[in-house]
Amino acid sequence: MSMDIPSSFEWTGRTDSEETGPSLRWHHVVRPFDAHSRGGVALVGFAVDEGVRRNGGRAGAAAGPAALRVALANLPVRGEPDLWDAGDVACRNGDLEEAQAQLGQQVHTLLTRGSLPIVLGGGHEVAWGTFQGIAAAQRETSRLLIVNLDAHFDLRMAARGNSGTPFRQIHDWQAANGRPFHYRVLGISTFANTQALFDRAHEMGVRYWLDEQLQDATGLASAQAALADDLKQADAVYLTVCLDVLPGAQAPGVSAPSALGVPLAQVERLIDQVLACGRVVAADVAELNPSQDRDGLTAKVAARLIARIARSRREPKATP
Numbered sequence: 001m002s003m004d005i006p007s008s009f010e011w012t013g014r015t016d017s018e019e020t021g022p023s024l025r026w027h028h029v030v031r032p033f034d035a036h037s038r039g040g041v042a043l044v045g046f047a048v049d050e051g052v053r054r055n056g057g058r059a060g061a062a063a064g065p066a067a068l069r070v071a072l073a074n075l076p077v078r079g080e081p082d083l084w085d086a087g088d089v090a091c092r093n094g095d096l097e098e099a100q101a102q103l104g105q106q107v108h109t110l111l112t113r114g115s116l117p118i119v120l121g122g123g124h125e126v127a128w129g130t131f132q133g134i135a136a137a138q139r140e141t142s143r144l145l146i147v148n149l150d151a152h153f154d155l156r157m158a159a160r161g162n163s164g165t166p167f168r169q170i171h172d173w174q175a176a177n178g179r180p181f182h183y184r185v186l187g188i189s190t191f192a193n194t195q196a197l198f199d200r201a202h203e204m205g206v207r208y209w210l211d212e213q214l215q216d217a218t219g220l221a222s223a224q225a226a227l228a229d230d231l232k233q234a235d236a237v238y239l240t241v242c243l244d245v246l247p248g249a250q251a252p253g254v255s256a257p258s259a260l261g262v263p264l265a266q267v268e269r270l271i272d273q274v275l276a277c278g279r280v281v282a283a284d285v286a287e288l289n290p291s292q293d294r295d296g297l298t299a300k301v302a303a304r305l306i307a308r309i310a311r312s313r314r315e316p317k318a319t320p
Contacts, residue, residue, distance in 0.1 A: 011085070013073040026083065026307075027073040033086035033110075040082030041310045042115040044106055045069075046284070048091040048099050051125025054162035057255035062091070064288035065120040071296065071303035081313045086110060086117075089129070096161060100129035107133025107282060116313050118306055121286035123255065124154055124242050127166035130284050134238055135173070137281075145182045145234035146170070147227070147274050149267055150242040151189040151211065151258050153197045155204070163255070163287075171204050184230055186223060186270055187211050187245035187262045211245075214262045224273055231277040239274050239283040239309070241267075243302055251301055253293025264301060271305060275312035283309050 013027040033042050045065025053059050065088055086106060091099040103119065107130055110117040119130050127148075138144060148154070148167065155171070156164035171181045185201075185208040201208060207226065213219040231237065248257030250264050274280060285302050293299055 011069070011073055022077075024077040025073065026075045026077060026080075029077055029080070030083045030085050033084040037084050037113060037115070039114045040084055040116070041080070041313055042084040042086045042110045042117055043069075043120055044086045044103065044110070044117055045088035045120045046099070046103055046122030046126040046129065047088045048096065048125065049123045049289075050091045050094055050096040050099070051161065051163035052123035052255050054096070054158075054160060055156075055164045057123070057163060058289060058292060060289040060291035061121060061123045061255065061287055063290045064122050067290040067293070067296070067299045068120045068285070068288060068302055068306065071299040072306060075303060075307050079311045080307070081310070083310065084115065096125060100125065100161070101132065103129030104132025104136065108136040111137040111281065116280070116310075117282045118309055119282070119284035120306070121284060121288060123163040124150070124240075124286040125161060125163045125166055126284050126286050127154070127240050128161060128169050130240070130282055131166070131170050131173075131238065134236070134282050138236060140179070142235040143180070143182065143233060144236050144238060145184065145230055146238045146240065148183070148185045148240045148242070149187050149245045149262070149270060150185055150240075151187050151192050151244045151256070151261065152242065153185060153188065153193055153201050153206070153208070155197055155200050155206070168200070181205065182230070182234070184208065184227065186227075187214060189258060189260065191259070192256070211258070211260050211262050214266050220266050220269060224270070227270070227273060231274065231279075234277070234279055236281045237274060237277060237279050239271070239280050241271070241283070241285045241305060243285065243287045243298055246301065251298045253289050253298030254287045255289055268305070268308065271308060275309060280309075280312070
């Protein structure tokens with residue numbers, strides 16, 4: 001497996017040299033993923049926004065993985081397992097399909113090593129690549145549940161894949177291979193999806209919750225009750241988070257900021273519920289666009305979510 005660790009990035013950051021208690025941060029413990037790496041959490045960057053470009057969005061998400069590593073570097077270590085950096089997948093000459101295939105190969109390898117892959121996006125076309133890795137590692141009889149926190153269905157029809165097509169591509173692959181499509185989306189905006197997309201979601205049996213339904217405790221509890229039933233029936237769960245599910249004020253650095261969105265506190269409760277099932281096999285965080293990010297706020301929010309996912313992997317603590 002070829003892991004191309006970005007030479008331009010070094011895991012450096014604050015060191016509390018005068019502190020008397022535990023004060024390790026991520027930059028102290030993240031290590032390159034190599035032939036001897038096993039278990040823990042492995043970060044993979046998808047430094048690609050070709051899908052966003054094809055979809056007519058604001059380009060810039062290719063710089064997302066580097067910005068995320070910067071935001072992660074100074075986070076305190078508090079219960080994380082071993083942390084690995086498995087480098088970046090890039091898109092050369094506009095060949096998005098090859099980049100997605102390469103990501104799938106890396107995710108598959110990480111899964112065979114017993115690691116939890118967390119993919120750093122990059123546009124949401126990342127999902128088609130992450131899924132390919134999961135599918136290669138998954139038993140044919142396994143029931144895979146995809147949980148997407150997103151303002152968009154990403155079920156578009158298009159001649160070429162883009163950031164709006166990944167879950168339609170997954171549906172088509174599952175159908176062609178005789179596997180069911182279990183897809184749940186939380187945060188859908190009626191102002192960001194056409195009627196055709198709602199119709200397609202219904203045809204595909206997609207269960208979804210609108211952003212308007214997830215603004216208060218009552219709506220959240222209703223969604224969580226339904227999601228709990230789905231999680232109980234799943235053999236494996238793929239968690240994917242598009243940062244545009246959040247309010248634009250909390251996540252301005254995305255391709256398409258949300259006017260309403262789902263508040264961060266609600267998003268974290270949903271993520272915690274998914275993680276608590278203990279069957280999450282891979283996760284990704286998509287659509288970070290640093291060129292549009294005010295004060296690095298979106299990167300900080302994304303880093304918080306990534307660390308939350310990593311800390312759910314209860315293993316021995318990372319060592320420097």
